[in-house]
Amino acid sequence: MQPIDFLLRTANAFPHRIALEADDVSMTYGELARQVSALAAAFQDIDPVPGSRVAICAGNSVPHVVALMAVLAAGKTWVPLNPRSAGPELARIIDFTTPSILVFDEAHREQACYAVPAGTRRLVCGTSSAEPNSVAGLLVAWQGRVPRRQSRDLSDIQAIKFTGGTTGAPKGVMQSLRAWNATVVSILTAMQLQDDERYLAVASITHGTSTFLLPVFACGGTIVLASSTRPKSVLEQLESGRITATFMPPTLIYDLLDEPGVAKRDWSKLRHMVYAAAPMRADRIAQTIEVFGTLETSFGQTEAPAVIAFMPSIELRNSERHGSVGRATPLTEIGIMAPDGRLLPPGETGEIVVRGDLLMSGYWRQPEKTAETIVDGWLHTGDGGYLDREGFLYLKDRLRDVVISGGFNVYPTDVENALGKHPAVCRCAVFGVADPRWGEAVHAAVQLRPGTEVSADTLRGVVRARLGPVQTPKQIHFLDSLPLTANGKVSKQALRDQLANTDGKAHFPKETLAS
Structure with missing residues (x-):
């Protein structure tokens, strides 16, 4: 069976159902x-x-x-x-x-x-x-x-998707027919999609939306193309379009939550609001569930698309799971690996490694990069994290994003979650800056909510109270907005460039420039 058959089978069985909607x-x-x-x-x-x-x-x-x-x-x-x-x-x-x-x-x-x-x-x-x-x-x-x-053959290549990654020039990820089939089956299984799904495609088809097209077609649902990505327009279409499912990055969900009157709208049809592409702050997770009644998350990479792990809404309602991205999907195995290649037990942090049908075949015309990334059948994701005893996966940042300050590891997401506890903080990003005393100093870039004010000392106090002095940012940069990538992530590379150009005192070491 080829990936296109998920569409053709539905078309043969239900030719009069609506497959696509866009404007009129x-x-x-x-x-x-x-x-x-x-x-x-x-x-x-x-x-x-x-x-x-x-x-x-x-x-x-x-x-x-x-x-x-x-x-x-x-x-x-x-x-x-x-x-x-x-x-x-x-x-x-x-x-x-x-x-x-x-x-x-x-x-x-x-x-x-x-x-x-x-x-x-x-x-x-x-x-x-x-x-x-x-x-x-x-x-x-x-x-x-x-x-x-x-x-x-199922090993033949279905797509070559380019990933910007964090290590230099983009690489062409070869996704096989088998990997596409595994993605469709994994999403269908994890989300339990139904034949009345109405999926709002907000993300670009060249990115996240492409992953959800065939699963929705496979169950006989409808793909609704967003008429606009402006938060107010997205909210209106989610409500009036009787949308049951959508996927978007956390940054857009934050914007939706900040729209006036969002909690007064009717979200009774919405079953699946999936976030991915970047971590989401714990306070925003709780707020999203309270407002929309649902929130789910997935963990994946272009090298293992979308659903290495998935967290359904019923699990994410447990506040103890707000830091997790879920458990491994049926066709995928997750391990945590030490630098020496040992698989680590539950609770220990290391590199997240993955194997199974979801994996890429390699990088297009870059066999040396492929050999560095897939070793003994395990895909090395470059992400740090750990598994708990129940198999839930917790991310601890890209390994190269970890800030080593005074010999201590500082995980940016921990600091970002702490900063996000202050009601004035809309968005934030944490990264390391070369420092003669500490090796790297923890810096934070913060975007405040409109009409609010807060001092750097106050925010540092919030972090210190929750995490201690090591994780507390040495410097906080207040910006009108944080630069975003095409996937809706905060671009730390763009932040470093922006701050380096405006702050002559800042020096960013070469090894952090590719984050």
Whole structure:
């Protein structure tokens, strides 16, 4: 079975159900399957080689979903291009993966086509034009056609996703058909999705949303594309659209919680509000559950997508679990490893390692990086953490993010959670700065809630009272806003750059610049 079969089976059984909604447009499973088949047949005509790459650079739209599903149906390899990336970066990825087809929408034509090889077929999507070099034109020309079924092994590559990581240039993560199948089954099992799901796609299809498309299609639910990512608009669509499930980073959830009147809205339909991509403060977890009635979390990486571990709402309601990201999903094994390769017992902190069907096949054309990351079948995540005796996983930051101050390990999330206890703190990030006395000094960047004030000394007192003097920031930087990555995480690299440019006293050691 191939990943696309999760969609095709539902389309065959329930052709009249609504598969996709966007603004005033809705598409049934039958129509979606027909468009996917026609475009997949066109892709095979353009390039008949099985497994060849198709790159897509577009915002969230119905044509984008159709194009992505067509890549799978054509037996090709999907290369998502982040539409927020600059032209030179996308050109580097295109040159590295050599796609034979490039699909882009008009809004991102400039960066997608920054430097495209002459042999790459360019197709614009999201237009009603019937010109040959458009998705719409191909759908008209190939209407009623179906692609040749490709005989593919489950170890064949379904996608090459680029991860910025924290160690330099992005790497192309090769995700196999087996890994995609494992992701779908793991999400279906962990979330217990139902046939009436209405999933609001807020995150980009090139990132988190792509992970949830096939699970929702597999259960016969509806993907609703967000009309806007502005907090007020998201709240309105969540409520009026009778949304049952969504995924978003903590930063967006914080913004939703801070919107006036959020607690007075009707959230009775919402069953799954999943956060991931970054840790969430304990106080905000409790607030989210109180306001929305639900909150779930998952832990994953591009190298092991989305659901290494999952925490359902019923478990997260226990305040003792607010620091955990859940337990291993059925097809995945989690271990905690010491630097010497020993697996550690419950309660001991080390590197989180993972094995199972969820794992990537390796990094595209980087065998040495693959060998460093997958050792004896275990994927080394680079994240620190521990397992308790019940199998719940607790994260303790990226190993390279740990601040070693005066010989003591300081975990930034611990300090961030302490700072977040003060009601004036909206967002915060903690990191290390080279210091002649301490080796590294703990620094914090803080964004305050509108209309509030608090001194650095007061915030330091909050941390000292909860964690002690070692973890207390030596310096607190107040910023109007904290820079975010495309995934909605606070970018500590951007913070360091910003503070280094505005504070001549700050010196950031080379080994921390890639965090």
